[in-house]
Amino acid sequence: MTVATFASPAYAYLDPGTASLILQSILGAIGAGFVILSMYWRKFIGFFKKKKPEDQDLKPSDPGHTT
Amino acid sequence: MSSAKTNFADPGSFRDPAGRIYRTPHGVFRTVSRGAWPTVEKLDTSGALQKLIDGGKLWPARILTDAETPAELTTIVQESTARVLEHPVLPFVSYPYEWPFALLKRAALLHLDLQLDALEHGFTLIDGTAYNVQFIGTKPVFIDTLSLVAYEDGDYWLGYRQFCEQFLNPLLLTAKLGISYHPWFRGNLEGIGIEETARLLPWHKSLSPGVLSHVVLHARLTASARKAGPGAGNGKSTAKLKKVGLIGLLGGLRRLIAGLKPAGLTATQWRDYEKNNSYDAAETAAKHEFVGAFLKGARPSVLWDMGCNAGAYSELALDAGVESVIGFDFDLGALEAAVSRADEKKLNLLPLHLDATNPSPNQGWRQQERTGLQERKNADTVLALAFLHHLVIGKNIPLPDAIDWLLSLAPTGVIEFVPKEDSMVRQMLAQRKDIFPDYDVTTFRNLLSSRASIGKETVVSESGRTLFGYTQEIHGQ
Numbered sequence: 125m126t127v128a129t130f131a132s133p134a135y136a137y138l139d140p141g142t143a144s145l146i147l148q149s150i151l152g153a154i155g156a157g158f159v160i161l162s163m164y165w166r167k168f169i170g171f172f173k174k175k176k177p178e179d180q181d182l183k184p185s186d187p188g189h190t191t
Numbered sequence: 192m193s194s195a196k197t198n199f200a201d202p203g204s205f206r207d208p209a210g211r212i213y214r215t216p217h218g219v220f221r222t223v224s225r226g227a228w229p230t231v232e233k234l235d236t237s238g239a240l241q242k243l244i245d246g247g248k249l250w251p252a253r254i255l256t257d258a259e260t261p262a263e264l265t266t267i268v269q270e271s272t273a274r275v276l277e278h279p280v281l282p283f284v285s286y287p288y289e290w291p292f293a294l295l296k297r298a299a300l301l302h303l304d305l306q307l308d309a310l311e312h313g314f315t316l317i318d319g320t321a322y323n324v325q326f327i328g329t330k331p332v333f334i335d336t337l338s339l340v341a342y343e344d345g346d347y348w349l350g351y352r353q354f355c356e357q358f359l360n361p362l363l364l365t366a367k368l369g370i371s372y373h374p375w376f377r378g379n380l381e382g383i384g385i386e387e388t389a390r391l392l393p394w395h396k397s398l399s400p401g402v403l404s405h406v407v408l409h410a411r412l413t414a415s416a417r418k419a420g421p422g423a424g425n426g427k428s429t430a431k432l433k434k435v436g437l438i439g440l441l442g443g444l445r446r447l448i449a450g451l452k453p454a455g456l457t458a459t460q461w462r463d464y465e466k467n468n469s470y471d472a473a474e475t476a477a478k479h480e481f482v483g484a485f486l487k488g489a490r491p492s493v494l495w496d497m498g499c500n501a502g503a504y505s506e507l508a509l510d511a512g513v514e515s516v517i518g519f520d521f522d523l524g525a526l527e528a529a530v531s532r533a534d535e536k537k538l539n540l541l542p543l544h545l546d547a548t549n550p551s552p553n554q555g556w557r558q559q560e561r562t563g564l565q566e567r568k569n570a571d572t573v574l575a576l577a578f579l580h581h582l583v584i585g586k587n588i589p590l591p592d593a594i595d596w597l598l599s600l601a602p603t604g605v606i607e608f609v610p611k612e613d614s615m616v617r618q619m620l621a622q623r624k625d626i627f628p629d630y631d632v633t634t635f636r637n638l639l640s641s642r643a644s645i646g647k648e649t650v651v652s653e654s655g656r657t658l659f660g661y662t663q664e665i666h667g668q
């Protein structure tokens with residue numbers, strides 16, 4: 125097992141537990157993945173909503189207008 | 192060590208070198224060490240401190256000027272302290288092993304929400320201990336200002352394991368297995384271990400992503416780390432946890448906890464508890480009137496409702512002008528109901544779990560870290576309605592001793608004597624030998640009147656239930 129140095133705030137008094145830090149790293153990566161995925165998912169759904177009249181005023185930079 | 196430190200230092204506040212709590216006649220103060228002061232200063236100048244306090248989640252803290260530092264602390268301040276904070280005095284201190292499920296859950300969500308709010312302002316929490324939360328009625332507040340530290344993208348949450356042990360695992364014990372966490376949490380003080388929780392949960396209760404991550408995988412990794420021992424491995428790398436990852440982790444924990452409900456309780460809604468009384472409407476009215484009149488006369492500020500059940504009389508007390516009520520009961524379902532009543536009717540009621548024959552003791556480091564219930568008493572008046580017979584008949588506590596204990600809790604009170612003729616006591620004695628020859632209202636009256644002055648006495652039921660209102664001339668130690 126690689127010994128990793130985990131970034132920690134300056135004033136820490138608690139033993140965080142190596143395993144708990146490793147788990148955070150894993151879950152954090154998965155969580156970050158989900159957040160990014162859900163961002164793209166929303167953009168993807170937004171693409172289908174552009175057909176409604178009220179969406180005609182979307183800014184040109186909106187990813188829904190990739191044509 | 193200066194005498195001021197010995198006299199005023201809170202014996203439960205010592206683990207964090209960033210500062211500690213002192214209780215003096217002038218109030219409650221928290222010293223901030225020179226090392227920790229830059230963080231607190233940044234918290235203050237950035238406006239984050241005030242915003243988090245105004246948001247209602249963080250207990251108020253005021254940074255004192257040197258001139259305002261109380262006299263009792265001047266020696267300590269010279270030694271190692273940069274500044275002193277002042278906190279409003281908490282009305283009552285309670286511990287996580289006394290909280291019913293609904294309140295531990297609420298405390299957990301507060302902890303996560305505060306951390307998410309703090310992250311928006313560039314700060315995070317360095318620990319995850321349930322003892323940093325206290326309750327005002329059923330509203331949780333986070334009391335440890337020094338748990339907030341500046342956040343840098345990449346920082347890990349060092350309190351994650353502690354949060355799992357002190358918040359998540361106890362809640363899971365009740366939600367997934369219908370087991371009370373109270374004896375375990377109280378005995379251990381540090382919560383419920385990750386490996387133990389994983390071992391207790393059967394595979395079919397561990398299938399949600401939340402439980403699989405925070406319990407099962409957590410336990411596997413903890414076991415591996417333990418077996419590998421200290422100093423395993425030889426490579427080095429610097430790992431970072433991106434902010435979006437931390438927020439995802441906190442959000443996931445929040446979703447998991449928000450969805451937990453206590454299992455194995457017969458009822459958790461206060462209306463269900465009202466139905467099963469052995470009283471009829473006229474008897475209930477008589478009881479209400481007696482208690483209401485007593486309270487209007489005694490005018491207590493703080494009341495302890497022993498055997499509060501779903502909080503009906505706690506509510507009555509608050510309606511009669513009592514400022515705050517602490518309700519105690521053994522029945523965890525009744526306590527859930529009391530919490531829901533307090534929420535719905537906006538009552539300043541804090542329902543807590545109590546085994547009257549074994550109240551929370553002084554314990555922890557030097558048996559002083561966590562204070563026993565008797566030492567935290569703050570009541571002007573005690574209500575013991577349909578309570579005494581549980582001790583005397585149910586638990587074989589001698590009647591004089593039970594009365595002495597109730598009288599030791601507050602100067603005034605109302606005790607309901609439930610005689611053997613009543614169906615509740617008859618039921619308790621149905622399968623047992625009646626070893627209570629002196630359990631009758633005359634003996635009770637004699638014992639009480641030799642210890643206190645009985646103001647008023649009224650029979651409130653056909654079966655002979657009698658309410659006694661009393662005051663004590665000299666309140667005991």
